[in-house]
Amino acid sequence: MDSLLIITCVQHIEKDGIYYAYGPYVREMNLWIQSKEVVTVLAPVVHTKSPGKIDIAYSHPNLRFRAVPAYHVQSWPARFCAIWQVPLILFKMALEMSKASQIHIRIPGNMGLLGMFVQVLFPNKPKVIKYAGNWDSESSQPLTFKIQRNIANSTFLTKNSKVLVYGNWPDSSSNVVPLFTASYRAIEAKPVAKSPLGEKVKLAFVGAIYSGKNPETGIHLSRLLKDRGIDFEFTYCGDGVMREEMEKLSQELGVSEQVVFLGNVTADDIKRILGESHFLIFISRTEGWPKAVAEAMFWGCVPFTSAVSCVPEMVGRNQERGVLLENDPAKILSAMLPFLEDEELYLKTSRQAMEWSREFTLEKFQEEIAKLG
Structure with missing residues (x-):
């Protein structure tokens, strides 16, 4: 048997x-x-x-x-x-x-x-x-x-x-x-149409809200965006021991109207949110193959993430599919400004991220499993 x-x-x-x-x-x-x-x-x-x-x-x-x-x-x-x-x-x-x-x-x-x-x-x-x-x-x-x-x-x-x-x-x-690992089937690879960055910048965080994921980085980045007068919204998907602390921090920094905490959401909600978002802010301390990054790229959401494990291979050694950063909100903002000033640069990076991630489907993963016996 x-x-x-x-x-x-x-x-x-x-x-x-x-x-x-x-x-x-x-x-x-x-x-x-x-x-x-x-x-x-x-x-x-x-x-x-x-x-x-x-x-x-x-x-x-x-x-x-x-x-x-x-x-x-x-x-x-x-x-x-x-x-x-x-x-x-x-x-x-x-x-x-x-x-x-x-x-x-x-x-x-x-x-x-x-x-x-x-x-x-x-x-x-x-x-x-x-x-x-x-x-x-x-x-x-x-x-x-x-x-x-x-x-x-x-x-x-x-x-x-x-x-x-x-x-x-x-x-x-x-x-x-x-x-590798995968989240989506090839049939799910639907076209993505991002709203213009000039209208409103949409950011997302997906994952457990605990210290290893540095969730506070997005709150401090939000304060910097607000100080610059940039219209934005930041959506947190996930739950964890630091959620209440993060909600309190967003209030203290005066960005609670722009930052939304949804808690754990369904896979369909994740697809919709990443499809609508321009940037993923995910400065994790350690990862294997971070699904948050791969899923964001699948939906053309450009990742701003940390250079851990195989992430540099995912976003490209020349960062043509995303941006590798340390946990510094000011540097994240500086790296984001060229995209906000050049819509074509953003769309090119978004497209390259999407094309790369959509090569790693559940069907391809299943083929690799079959080879392992």
Whole structure:
């Protein structure tokens, strides 16, 4: 029997026997699992809340779920709990790996860390290991992320494996296979007509609102735009621990009328908002293949983003499809002014971003998955 085991730290929600999780993740996994007879997911699950707008369900007729605790070690009480949680998780992982004909591990993450240790015991099992973070060994990352990267990259510890990473990196072993990810099908590539920049500049932020994404940058940029007398609106799509703080900051800086916080929205809302927006402001500290950037480019929304992971490859080494910047609102404004002064420059960059991103469709992603077996 062709059975696939998925190990992930993504939190799932169970409702009426159906399992939901973060939409972009499940949309990708539904492509991985469609040709498998049996699929087992080993991951944390909650039964006490309903799926949100951003969550979608797995689509497979024979999906089994093995719930494990969502352990962490960020506090002393959590560390004491982990003393009994981790052995239980390790036992479940080993048991499920022994049953599966193929193993799929999502790293980096807490579950992935344990999964990478356990998979060493199964050298003959075919494995696909998806490294969804920044594979750059020179980047600043938590020690646990580096441990997972090193185990995955080691041909001694990790055998019979294809490690999927974003971008091309010189220190990668023969385990490593460069890959991309995708959000849209080719049929969704509709024409985009942007409103003139001279009427109103439309900016967007898409993602979780927490410190790693530097969401405050857009608020400070908004203040600078207002000081220059530029008519604009800034839409935040996403939620997170800093949302209330960001709303308060927008009020303190006097831009609350121009800045809108929508919270988590549907995939269709994202398409509409990015299609209407001129610029994405996304100065994240670390990424793998940032879907916010790829999706913005798909809809001709020029990204102003940070040079992390494979992002320079996405926007072009000469920045012909976007702008690479540090977290400095004044420099972001300076880089934006040439576009505001030259509509043709903006339209050319928007078009090149769109053409590049639309090469990476779900159909092409599915073709690459099929090659992996």
